[in-house]
Amino acid sequence: MRIAVISDIHANLPALDAVVAAAGAIDAWWHCGDVVGYGPHPNEVVARLRELDAVGVMGNHDAAALGSPIIEWFNPYAAEAALWTRRTLTEDARAWLAALPEQVVVDGWTIVHGSARDPLQEYVTSPSVALATMRHVPTRTTLCGHTHVPKAWRADETMQVVEDGGSIGAGPLALEGGLWLLNPGSVGQPRDGDRRAAAMVLDTAAGTATWLRAAYPIAATQAAIRRAGLPERLAARLDVGR
């Protein structure tokens, strides 16, 4: 099976469509949350994920768009976009988002947005937090998003966490030995300095993960952000991938 893993789409339809085109033949689509927020296409992105029959979890921006008080933690740009998304979502899209769980297990993989112990808020940015998530889940392999940065963590038999980010983009990563925690990066708002949409493909027969980047028409998303009256900063940051 070839499984596409995507995260932090953030209502950026051109970016999602570029990833769909770049991924090739895919048997299943999994997502790590933040389907909406920041971007101008919340209903269109939900519709596309439904077409793909995508399985996934809720992110903090999805929760904020549904009315969660989590919005109080947001910076002013994120909060303004969340309030716009609340007003813009159709009843249909809202119901689909509201049905997303905070954690799901599929085919031996656990999927969360942030960390396993705090799925909506905690960022996995250090070995200790990565290890906490690996110990918290019922599976050997875990997928997360939230940081918008592609990453691979491995904990070996002595439970020492190894950051394996150097392999990212350099071909398939063999998921051998120990526990793994993988972040595909962000489709709709990358923050690793590469403005292309990020995603990952799991090959279950080969036991590998391969990260991919897809260029997309950023100007189209920026124009839609401006038409919607969303903060200019949200359009500008797409140019730099930060």
Ligand code: ZN
């Ligand atoms: Zn996000």
